[in-house]
Amino acid sequence: MVAIQLFNEIGSIFLNTPTFALVLEALLLLSVIWLVLHKRGSGRRRYTKEEEDYLIEQYEPEPLVTETDPGHPLLRKRLVQSRVGKQIVVDGHDCLNLGSHNYLGLLEDETILEDACKSLRKYGVGSCGPRGFYGTMDVHLELEDRIAKFMGLEEAIVYSYGFSTVASAIPAYAKRGDIVFVDESVNFAIQKGLDASRSTIMFFKHNDVNDLERLLAEQEKRDQKNPKKAAKTRRFLVVEGIYLNTGEICPLPELVELRKKYKLRMFVDESVSFGTLGKTGHGVTEHFNVDLDEIDLISASMEGAMATIGGFCVGSHFIAEHQRLSGLGYIFSASLPPMLAQAAISALDRFEREPKIFAELQEKARLVQQKFGLFSKLILRGNELSPVKHLYLSQSLGENFEAERKLLTEVADKCISRGVAVVEAAYLQNIERKPVRPSLRIAVSRLLDEADVVRAYDIIESVSNEVL
């Protein structure tokens, strides 16, 4: 019965359809069949088994890795032979430390060390599992709570490695088809996060708000042409508080204006600026007195001012919570060893107990800025408040970065043998988005005093005069 009805139905459909539509559909069907068969048939010639075996025999892959030059700069090691602090023993030389990113000098804080050791005696060393699977200890929750409270935001999320923090946070939100506007000098971890997101990336000139606005205006024109697509495209703005690669502070208020005007969501990586900028160490937002609501997500590593391992993201509940189900480095990796989480909590204790350390650090940063601006063969770059500064050759060798790096390495080596630890910043030049100009990266520590800075200046000045 049903079959007959169905047959009638189909028959009537055929009768009622105009002929041209039938022809068109038949053609369509044919072309689909042709396409399918065509792809099978001609795109790939079929081989016989013998031919295949012959091809397999003939296949010669490239070697797994190329030979590495034994003189490669990253192969040579500078051995650190002491606990890191204001002083450091490198390759047997006791040096004043201008290379470790121990801005506040918390590596030498005995209370933090004691707390961490106590924690070791309670939890053991490793956490033996990711956060989801019994790797969440009460210290992790306390740390997240404390960071959120410290920043005055709703929620924080802790990662077990600084690099993976921002590199996981970006692709948790930005996906294929989205647009991310990024400062061209962002650090490598951010670059990898952007790669992983597969979004469209638009780089604007370093700290150049006009260039950003130009890009945004161009994008707006494109959007007007295709409003449907625009309605589905999320837009992000990613900047650093203090740029690790330049030592400059981002022009936050202007960026926030653009963020509002063009409806962007804004991520700020405060790996350097957290715990160093602002009166109470809250970072770049405090420095510029910008309302935290203007920023969607703040991320930072705890491997700088906090002097431990790991990183965190902090923001509103709506934003931060999302990473617990989609931050790859959060879900799929063991949680931070509890003793290091404890060290971060104790560092926050110190932040809150002794807020004058931030002013002290900023004063030292200013001091170094004044003094190190006077080198005759090196030029200084970086904001006066930034604990990270770069020294470049004042006589640029043009595009020959390799030669510049060699000279700087020589300067660093000689400085170390004379008692000042400075190092050239390490980059994988061929993998960076754009080659980065070689420099000596100076990390200012709160514990330096004026005499130290003068001594460091004298040694670097005399070495650079010898070498350059």
Added chain:
Amino acid sequence: MGNLETDAAAPFEQSYATTNGNGKPANPAMEEEEDHETLMQRKFSAPAYTEIKTRKNAAKVSSAHRLKNIANGGYHPAKQLHLNGHAKTAVSDREFKSSQADGVLSPEQEHYQKSSFEEVPLHTACLTYLGFYLLMILGYINQLLFVPKVAKEKGRDGYVALYDAFESFYSRYVYRRIRDCWNRPICSVPGDELTLKDRVTNDYGWSFKFTGTQTRCLNLGSYNYLGFASSTGTCADNSEATARQLGLAYCSSRSELGETQLLADLERQTARYFGVEDAIVFGMGFATNALNLPSLLSPGCLVVSDEKNHASIILGLRLSGATIKVFKHNNMRDLDRVLRQAVVYGNPKAGGKPWKKIMIIVEGVFSMEGSIVRLPEVIALKKKYKAYLYLDEAHSVGAMGPNGGGVTDYFRADAKDVDILMGTFTKSFGSAGGYIAGSKKLIDFLRANSHAHCYASSISPPIAQQIYTSMRIIMGEDGTDIGRQKINQLARNARYFRKRLAQIGVITYGHEDSPVVPMLVYLFSKIGAVVRTLTTRHIAVVGAGFPATPIMEGRIRFCLSAAHTKEQLDYALDVIDEISDDFGLKYSRKPKDLNPIEY
């Protein structure tokens, strides 16, 4: 019904009762009343967890009776007072015999003989799908009727929505129902036992509150394979000493001011551990994959990757720009097919030119499947097609093989046949971090090109020390045989636990020697029910469901450890036996071995 197996095991339990190590007289008859009392109290201490009872179960036996039954084994997590860690050894002097390399079977036959796998019964499959869609529909109705108790984005009106609608729906209305089964906070060493910090939810999983109580549980969830998670003993002592000597961090990357003798020693030790030329270590296992694969591969390279590979590998591959082809999980025929096609037909995007390199990426032990890679066959294929082999031993290093050397050790393969040996220190070594071991040429290349080596921070000294000490113990270089005992204990635990589970009649996946044991419960809601009920019985386990597994294959995962004693496992198995009656988890239709399982 289900008592047959328990009865059969009873003589064994008794023989162990004298050595159960908790210092109590082994006289169950006298202690029975008290046991029952204390247990009931303990249960009260865990108000956060509700036991799910079926009608059948309630009618069958009273809970008191059941508890008594299980307490006979002599072990209960809430009663134990002993310290965590490897101070406690419960190894008998009998050496564990590995049945590997008998030389009788081909690797393929051997694999099938030793792996457990059963098709899901058809009606269970249907029910699972139905159950899942029912959950979705209920969730949808819920979403229509009630405003979700979630934070709204503030001050971003008129912006493009930040989240994908399905993703938020899934996490709000499906995942939330059993959200309490994950991210459970603990406040102790994740050793053979752990202490849960109890929490309750008064709003169906939207939020949690701490009750202030704690529950001691047998830990079958942490990756503490060799039992090195410990707050006492040599490892902890050495780590503390190192922390005091070298501080907690270097605040620098390895390539700037983060290179130390300790790390150099650790690398040399790691190379020796595998019998290869050199090794390089990193501060995080995840980053080891994600930040090294891109320097080894480039566009124009082909990666042949197991479908169950870890997220860190997939991320690394995405960053590398290489072409990825996936083969069916541990299926050598499929691997052969993919490799053959790849070599014969070349790179279609480059007009059929040969691939620059072909790399096979597999894991040693797959953490969700419990399977062991079929390494001898993979090595044969790799040689045949001149591919390179990248082996992620996150879960197998330390845990597999007579010397703890991972799957190469287990299969007695030559470690040099694996081009890139990768693994993590997070699991068996009770620390954090990852390594890559291989030829000097490879490691030098990585030192010069690895993203992690150049940019990411150097390993914290106490963390590195923990790896170094535990590695020396495993290798027996500390002058004791503690390492060997641990390896044997783990191997015996794994076999025993799997065999008993098979006897109980639940379906498990994976290889008989794998310390990761997934038990299939299929239905999404059963994951929650089982995890919660086991917690009321003081057993902590991990559940896994969609999207971590296929929709149909919800499972409970047990991770065994050398720190577990037979009594602990017996306790867990008895409880599992009982609850799998209640929940209908005895899906297996294979014939059961009714003989008592030898430990």
